[in-house]
Amino acid sequence: MPDSQYDLVIIGSGPAGSTTARFAAQQGLKVLLVDKRQELGAPIQCSGAVSRHALEEVGITPDAEFIHEPIYGFGIYNEKGDSTVIDYRRLKADEYGPEEGKKPLGYVVDRRRFDRYLMTQAERAGVEVWLKTEGLSYKPGSNGSCEVFLRRFNQEITVNARVLVGADGLQSQVGKWAGLRTHIKITELASCLQFIVDQVETEGLLEIITGHEWAPGGYAWVFPKGYGYAEIGLGVIPTMTDRNAQWHLDRFIHHSFFKERFKNSRILEIQGGGVPLASPLRTQYADNLILVGDAARHVNPITGGGIHTALSGGYIAGNFLAGFLNQGKAPTAQNLEGYQNCWLEELGNKMWKLYEVKTEIFRKNDLAERDIQLYQTMASYFSPDSEYKKI
Amino acid sequence: MSNKEPVIFTIGWNACINCGACVAICPQEAGFISAFDTIAVDRPCDIACLLCEDICPVSTISHSPANLTSFAR
Missing domain, CATH: 3.30.9.10 (D-Amino Acid Oxidase, subunit A, domain 2)
Structure with missing residues (x-):
């Protein structure tokens, strides 16, 4: 079955997954993007705010469609x-x-239309997309690739991938398959x-x-x-x-x-x-596997915003994997740490800093003092001369 | 009784908004999910941390002891 061999299999076609897919395919990788839903973006779990530069950074022209x-x-x-x-x-x-x-300065987007738009751009870049397809598990092999077990319209299908990308959101199961420490503390998950x-x-x-x-x-x-x-x-x-x-x-x-x-x-x-x-995941990679977007907890810990960080994370992941696999490197955990290092340098270290700011605020036991600090932090975060570069 | 006894979760589907927060907070290993992207409701949860109930924005998750039948005897 020659068709079942891919460079990347990406589970989850949200902003992170489809952006990873698009940049990887643009650089020649053979990419399969799967999503278990019949309609992307739904049920909506997001307010939809995203800055204009976040879109432009990843080559998305603001469009009335979304x-x-x-x-x-x-x-x-x-x-x-x-x-x-x-x-x-x-x-x-x-x-x-x-x-x-x-x-x-930015937009409020319709996540149904936005996610579909991003998927369309990925498809046009050469990505193969399967909807109504859920990931079941994966198994790293000895030949540098892994088997990915999928279920598509009730049919069980096994495909081979050099790297499996978990872009399956906050409820990520892919990270758990690899035994990564994905568990989030109840004190750091907002119920919205x-x-x-x-x-x-x-x-x-x-x-x-x-x-x-x-x-x-x-x-x-x-x-x-x-x-x-x-x-x-x-x-x-x-x-x-x-x-x-x-x-x-x-x-x-x-x-x-x-x-x-x-x-x-x-x-x-x-x-x-x-x-x-919360903080980003400390380990976002394993043998033949990386995580991106909400699944890697690429979310701004001050604002809770996750679209920009998903798009940027996808851009970083797609480019890294294309460069990496085009050089013929083996996708071992050790080698894939390079993705996380790349991500930390471009985005993650700033997120860690914001996490420290946020933690400092909520560590205060005095509620009045905490209120003042949160208000001031939010006000200064969004000001044009903010000390925090926008993420 | 301790919360550490295995429990079976019940979801009030009428109020469930399919937000996935219960799955996001769940410390169970992969696959403790229902067909509707909530925590599993068809088998016992032996961790019984009940964090899924705490995180639910509409409080539509409840539980009963998994060994209820043995209580009845």
Whole structure:
């Protein structure tokens, strides 16, 4: 079966998997990308915010096919409703704005359309894509490749790959197959819920509401969602509250300083998920295997944002693997450590630094002090002269 | 009774939003998943840490002792 031999088999066609696939295929690798879903992006577990430069860095032109609404800045609130507005339409008026010749700072994307778009770009670069195909397990062999066991429309199929890429999200099973330490602490996984709503005004800003009062251990958000819709959500750390995210979201909508603004809101969609506010995985590779995106916990520990880090991680992984396999190197764990080193240098070390910042804030036992620090950190993180280079 | 006794999870599917947070937090080895991308509901969990219940944004996971039948006797 000559067709069952691939350079890469990638499990999971989210932003990380399809970006890894696209860059690898562009450089001549034979790539199979599989996803167990029938429709990518769904069920949505993400707010969809991504910066423009994150897209451009990986060769994605912002396209109406997947954009809900352009973003021009941020509104950061403390628990009482005092705010810091960072509107790039005012701060850098000649560069950012809706007018001809100016640009948005970022976008809120439709994850269904966005993930499909990224997969399409991968397919056009030569990647073979199988939907309704789940990964079951893998077995490294002695000849430098591994067997990957898949189930596609109920049919069990075995393919050979030189490297298996686990891009299967936060719920990653691929990392567990390899015995990697993927377990996340309950104190570092935010339980998130969001409503897409009608009748809530927004102004092209990502609004972030900090404070233990509203979202213990995380924050609440109000994002523009296009067509006059908005997204209201929050994430909480379960060990910091006796209530669930649903209770906190209901309370935020009906009892916070935004209750007047939200009073006519009508729920159009309900979405949720776990968002890691954690460090990246310490080991993201094994024999014939690497992890990328949420599966490797490539998520910004301050913001919980994961699209940019997934795209960048995919870019790094795809380029590394193409260079590596085109040189004929054996994909042993020892050699694949190079991927992680590459990733640390380009992205990971910054994420570790942000993790330390975040940990320092939540280490404070005094809630008032913690609230002040989180508010200030968020406000400075999104300011144009932030000491943290955006990731 | 200690939480360390094996349990069987029940998911209230009506409230489940398919967010996968329960699978993300689950310390079980690979494969402790249902066909609907939640934690498994068809076999006992012998860890019984109950973190999946804690992380669920809509609190739709509950459990009962796996050895319930032996209690009945």
